Amino acid sequence: MKTSINLNFQMGSNDERPDDASLNRESIVLDNLGNIPSVGDFVCFDNKDDVEVPYLVKTRLFEYRYNNKSNSWSINANIVVKKQNQELYNKLIKM
Numbered sequence: 726m727k728t729s730i731n732l733n734f735q736m737g738s739n740d741e742r743p744d745d746a747s748l749n750r751e752s753i754v755l756d757n758l759g760n761i762p763s764v765g766d767f768v769c770f771d772n773k774d775d776v777e778v779p780y781l782v783k784t785r786l787f788e789y790r791y792n793n794k795s796n797s798w799s800i801n802a803n804i805v806v807k808k809q810n811q812e813l814y815n816k817l818i819k820m
Contacts, residue, residue: 730755730800734768737783737805748780748806761785761802767814768806779814780806 732753737743748770755761762768762782769777788801 732802734804743805779809781809
């Protein structure tokens with residue numbers, strides 16, 4: 726049985742609903758759930774030649790859908806992140 730995983734990052738703030746816009750500029754398709762960042766992980770995006778901005782993973786939502794015609798599963802993973810201070814990030818990672 727085949728499984729496809731679509732990953733979408735959204736910007737969130739404290740107790741508000743995240744923006745509908747995606748931070749990743751195109752779909753991220755994975756073949757392994759282990760590649761999805763966990764809550765508390767830092768992530769950065771190489772978006773359109775801008776400076777990498779650090780984000781902290783706040784929540785993860787997984788939606789599982791089965792397609793009877795193709796006998797396969799698809800998993801949509803929605804990851805809500807919060808923008809982080811560059812100085813804090815620089816202390817945590819050596820660049």
